[in-house]
Amino acid sequence: MDPSHEAFQTARNRKRVVVEVSNLSKTFGHDIRAVDDVSFAVYEGEIFGFLGPNGAGKTTTINMLTTQLHPSSGSARVAGYDVLKSPNVVRKLISVVPQNNTADEELTGRENARVIANLYGIPGGESSRMVEAALDLVELGDAADRFVRNYSGGMRRRLEIAIGLISRPKVLFLDEPTLGLDTQTREAVWEYVRALRDKHSTTVFLTTHLMEEADQICDRVAIIDHGKIVKTGSPEEIKSLVGSDVIELTLDVGSDTISEAIGQCVGSKVERTGSDYRVEVSNGEEAIPLIIELIRSQGPYVKRVSLSKPSLAEAYLELTGREFRDADQEAVQTARMINFFG
Numbered sequence: 001m002d003p004s005h006e007a008f009q010t011a012r013n014r015k016r017v018v019v020e021v022s023n024l025s026k027t028f029g030h031d032i033r034a035v036d037d038v039s040f041a042v043y044e045g046e047i048f049g050f051l052g053p054n055g056a057g058k059t060t061t062i063n064m065l066t067t068q069l070h071p072s073s074g075s076a077r078v079a080g081y082d083v084l085k086s087p088n089v090v091r092k093l094i095s096v097v098p099q100n101n102t103a104d105e106e107l108t109g110r111e112n113a114r115v116i117a118n119l120y121g122i123p124g125g126e127s128s129r130m131v132e133a134a135l136d137l138v139e140l141g142d143a144a145d146r147f148v149r150n151y152s153g154g155m156r157r158r159l160e161i162a163i164g165l166i167s168r169p170k171v172l173f174l175d176e177p178t179l180g181l182d183t184q185t186r187e188a189v190w191e192y193v194r195a196l197r198d199k200h201s202t203t204v205f206l207t208t209h210l211m212e213e214a215d216q217i218c219d220r221v222a223i224i225d226h227g228k229i230v231k232t233g234s235p236e237e238i239k240s241l242v243g244s245d246v247i248e249l250t251l252d253v254g255s256d257t258i259s260e261a262i263g264q265c266v267g268s269k270v271e272r273t274g275s276d277y278r279v280e281v282s283n284g285e286e287a288i289p290l291i292i293e294l295i296r297s298q299g300p301y302v303k304r305v306s307l308s309k310p311s312l313a314e315a316y317l318e319l320t321g322r323e324f325r326d327a328d329q330e331a332v333q334t335a336r337m338i339n340f341f342g
């Protein structure tokens with residue numbers, strides 16, 4: 001077939017679905033609808049994030065997808081197999097890094113990794129190669145012979161991720177991979193997750209209650225609130241739902257003629273206060289050079305230009321009617337009350 005043929009292009013662009021979830025629900029007791037009729041797909045090689053406040057249903061979803069919890073209704077296929085019909089096959093094809101660390105404190109990092117390689121039945125020579133590659137990816141090679149009890153929080157999380165990688169899973173599930181880490185260590189973990197996707201095309205399903213995390217590392221996110229998905233899309237798509245990019249310019253002159261010319265150039269309305277101009281566009285990065293070239297050609301001098309983009313936090317507010325931090329805080333307070341009374 002001619003490579004420019006439409007059908008050929010469509011086939012090439014068709015991404016393989018690796019996780020397919022249909023109307024999945026989990027109810028605890030009579031009325032706790034922890035996961036409420038969620039449906040979504042994760043494509044091969046992408047980093048897909050479940051973003052939601054505490055108690056939104058993220059861990060419950062991961063537990064069902066990784067065959068640790070039986071759904072109340074609905075279905076899910078992971079790496080090509082139904083989690084209810086073929087749980088054992090699914091388990092062989094995936095890895096899970098749970099919210100809490102699981103490594104043995106009394107072993108070294110490398111020993112922990114070897115134990116897992118043995119559990120997977122990976123043969124000798126290959127096993128050492130995989131252990132070393134996984135430890136290297138998270139830069140734990142030098143610390144591999146130290147006891148885990150002497151590791152920092154960040155090193156422990158990195159070791160957990162390395163352990164998750166040893167079996168070369170088709171899908172790696174990470175439940176709140178950076179929980180409790182400081183900003184710097186968090187950013188390092190993001191880098192390792194990206195490296196995983198770039199070097200091994202591993203499909204990553206992660207959960208997070210951090211807007212910034214979802215925004216920084218996920219190719220696509222599903223925003224989950226009270227067990228329901230309120231929106232799925234790339235961070236860019238979700239942010240563009242709630243507003244446009246805003247360009248602000250200060251020129252050496254204030255002129256209605258310039259205002260109108262800018263408006264015509266980018267196809268939107270310009271607000272002017274003195275020599276300050278404000279214009280909303282869908283793509284700020286593309287519009288700025290056009291605007292600057294136009295202004296220069298007309299004579300004025302650009303003294304200052306800024307671009308602001310809508311944030312995922314604003315999108316969350318628009319989609320759920322609540323501030324993300326408030327939602328997270330509410331959940332923490334409820335949990336404290338439950339602990340107090342329970």
Ligand SMILES: Nc1ncnc2c1ncn2[C@@H]1O[C@H](COP(=O)(O)OP(=O)(O)O)[C@@H](O)[C@H]1O
Binds near residue numbers: 033034053
């Ligand atoms: N085993 C359980 N029994 C009863 N309620 C549970 C259980 N596990 C989770 N829940 C409840 O289900 C909801 C979702 O929890 P979870 O999936 O852990 O949320 P997240 O991981 O997003 O913080 C919460 O209200 C939580 O209290």
Ligand SMILES: [Mg+2]
Binds near residue numbers: 059060099175176
């Ligand atoms: Mg959780």
